[in-house]
Amino acid sequence: MKKKIIILGSGFSSLSAACYLAKAGHQVTVFEKNKQVGGRARQFKKDGFVFDMGPTWYWMPDVFEKFFADFDRKPSDFYQLNRLDPAYEVYFGEKDSVSISSELHKICELFEQEEPGSSKHLIKFLEMAENNYNVAVKDLVYRPGVSPLELITAKTITKLNQLFFDIRRQIANRFDNPRLIKILEFPVLFLGAKPGNTPALYNFMNWADFGLGTWHPKGGMVEIVNGMVTLAYQLGVSFETNSAVEEIAIDHNGVAQSVLVKGTRHTADVILSGADYHHTEKLIREKYRQYSEAYWNKKTFAPSSLLFYVGFDKKLDHVSHHTLFFDAEFDEHAEAIYDKPAWPKDPLFYASFPSKTDATFAPEGKEAATFLIPIAAGIEDNEEHRKKYFELIIGRLERLTGQELREHVLFTESYCVNDFVDDYNSYKGNAYGLANTLTQTAFMRPRIKSKKVKNLFFTGQLTVPGPGVPPALISGKIAAESILKHLDS
Helix, strand or coil, X not given: CCCEEEEECXXXXXXXXXXXHHHCCCEEEEECCCCCCCCCCCEEEECCEEEECCCCCECCHHHHHHXXXXXXXXXXXXXXXXXXXXXXXXXXXXXXXXXXXXXXXXXHHHHHHHCCCHHHHHHHHHHHHHHHHHHHCCXXXXXXXXXXXXXXXXXXXXXXXXXXXXXXXXXXXXXXXXXXXXXXXXXXXXXXXXXXXXXXXXXXXXXXXXXXXXEEECCCCHHHHHHHHHHHHHHXXXXXXXXXXXEEEECCCXXXXXXXXXXXXXXXXXXXXXXXXXXXXXXXXXXXCCCCHHHHHHXXXXXXXXXXXXXXXXXXXXXXXXXXXXXXXXXXXXXXXXXXXXXXXXCCEEEECHHHCCHHHCCCCCEEEXXXXXXXXXXXXXXXXXXXXXXXXHHHHHHHHCCCCHHHEEEEEEECHHHHHHHHCCHHHCCCCECCCHHHCXXXXXXXXXXXXXXXXXXXXXXXXXXXXXXXXXXXXXXXXXXXXXXXX
């Protein structure tokens, strides 16, 4: 029997769930707070420049392929995908950078140049990482996170020990060169935790990096959103933008019944929230909330971000589409994010120059740039900090790449903690959800299905499987399957 399902938010997890639920024959309506769909994967446009406001990396292409294949489609039906070469560039000092090739044998050559004999260790490390990828990403992450027994299978039983030691130690036992160690630890940052707090099993991110490669959808990450929305429309999903949900009504039997949007009540058989988990529970009466303020406050959150969207009046030299600036000490920056939350003294930062490979991002002869500094969630955000850190990174960029840039800046727009709160109701203004530490993995994350409210479900980066675009697609599928199982019971 067709059921009426309401979804809060239109990020990747919500779009994914909407497609699966509509495919199963249900009536699905998505309410989006903002004027654009896509959650964090929105675009900002100004004076002919285009910027991905949120995610800019396209990793794990097989997850996207698997999603679209579930609907007898493929990514190329909706957007053009190109593999980047180099995948990215890493700066360690002034005019001192290395480029990570899209070809594994060239990556091995780079490792040999940096540390003779290291390529053999790299190949063995990547064999283990690929095996972990095939177990974790193709199996474990599609499980609903309701029991520790989900982690125990014939394939995983020999890998459980990797949950109890960290990836930093695993890498340090194989490599001595600090530059190579930084490169190998970098993919873990997508999981939102320090390498020293991330289980070694997550080295599958290194296979995602070196094995599966870095890709770019022409037109930006919003093209994935557009493709999913097109698919959702074809399946019968309805979208209501500029429509923030103000309340979730629960009857005296503890059953979610309706949502309040702009003063109008909309009834539903099932409510699924892809909005911030903490915020969603604020929409219901306190006795029906599963997690207290103390619970959330004790959790280890992935970083927030200070972002700058910058238009340059010329093409930049000595940078790649994705460029990482690792010329500062990571552990000191990480301490300011996780241990003693504060504005970092000398931060690492990341820059995306998509107009290097995609002409749609900037007018001819000009450059679009997005700069990102990871910062602690919940720290003070004001214009003074924003101006200070823009001057810091533009100065570093000039020095490291050997070019004058300040006088070529046409405009700068910033985005930080306060904006994440305002636009996404993000808890403490976090950008990436909960970090994937051992105690926040799988069944130890907030639940997909509410324990206290019948017919209320959750999806997204604060529940399973975790932060990132591919995990968000998977989270939507897990949530949809949980709802369909619930409806069939």
